Amino acid sequence: NAGVMQNPRHLVRRRGQEARLRCSPMKGHSHVYWYRQLPEEGLKFMVYLQKENIIDESGMPKERFSAEFPKEGPSILRIQQVVRGDSAAYFCASSHRVLDRGGEQFFGPGTRLTVL
């Protein structure tokens, strides 16, 4: 069973461009989570999606950031008009069950975004 896959692993964008980060969850997992880790900082929750629905987006910046998890295909985290402060490692995780019911989350290797 392949693990959580993220691509690209490294992404370089210039200020003002768009960044699209993809995440393919583990087979059979319908819950997807995105986290961000700024340089020298801890991991912060961004958004939780369950097939075609956003369940919790309390950690998403109000502007420029969006996420989707379509019925078919990977989950996408989209950052419009990137700024230097968006440079970070973005991690995706998936789970079979919700955490508060004891389900564990499996993380991908991350996408490291650098904004020039």
Next chain:
Amino acid sequence: DAKTTQPNSMESNEEEPVHLPCNHSTISGTDYIHWYRQLPSQGPEYVIHGLTSNVNNRMASLAIAEDRKSSTLILHRATLRDAAVYYCILSGGDQGGKLIFGQGTELSVKP
């Protein structure tokens, strides 16, 4: 948010057991206790989780206090590959499905 308290850092010698403590005095009856770790330049990795009883898996053991206000992650024989930041996280309540990472414990392993 359910709160946990962990030491900032710990040191261990290779092939010796390591006991990583976590205090969670405000835990509620339905909160699970999860441990994750993050090796340098990698994504977090699930280690173990439990509710009330002690748990064992191939990676570690989780010892949960009887009152559930604290727990200890036990690595039975530390290896250099175990050097990582270890996070103790509670789930439940109004957190929904998300993990709320604290600062964790940075474990260093000496050869």
